[in-house]
Amino acid sequence: MAIFMGNKVAVIVGTSTISSFVSTVSLNREVEAVTITAMNDTVQNMIGGIEVSSISMEIFNDFAAASVNSLFEDKIGEKLAIKLIPVTGTVTATNPSYSMSCLITQWTPISGSTDSAALASVTFPVTALTKATS
């Protein structure tokens, strides 16, 4: 696989593919940096702590039954399974999938402006993140 465009990402929430409602998506893998600087250190010393990954998305809202609004609004305070595939299609070693459990900490059912489509910009904390190659 070579450099690829980021416009074919598959975004699957539970069993629903919502890619056509998503304009941007990013999975941010991150661990906390735990300071272990001791008295005799001359520079700050750190080790990796626990993982604090998150997923960010910009989603065009739709109130149709079983569409994006109900998917997220009905699960506020609960966890949702979300799966991302870099390029829609078969999952392989060069096109791995990322499955995770996301706590729905926020949702924006109303986002009005005079000159743009209703858009929800959300960031959810991620747990149980797994990467698969098949």
Added chain:
Amino acid sequence: MIPSTVRTNLKTALTAITGLRVMDYVPDSTNVPTNNAFAVIGQLSMNYDYTLNRGFDSATCNIIVMVGRMSEKDGQSRLDGLLSSSGSTSIKAAIEADKTLSGAVQTLRVVSASPGTITSASIDYLSYQYSVELIG
């Protein structure tokens, strides 16, 4: 979004305005009757990949509306009615009456209308160019 369907359905939406002659293609020549108006659905300017995985695209469509000769008071009055944001002669209201264009797009908005003139057969016609944003 299928451009030909969008243009056809824009034409259908505009024909709700009494006396407005609408073409969903750019004509070779114009013949604007006195006290009447004439609209041409222009070409679509496409912006692909509005959402992921070939979900939706966005597009801008220009619609040119013209009325009688530049010196005619009736022509200017006619354009005022078309320019209004509401009412039975409003271009914006007619197009936005069904924001999906019978399912051809997800949504649309008539963004702007700019005045100008169009010269045809050495005659200057009053005109407005409307810009319509579409997502679908």
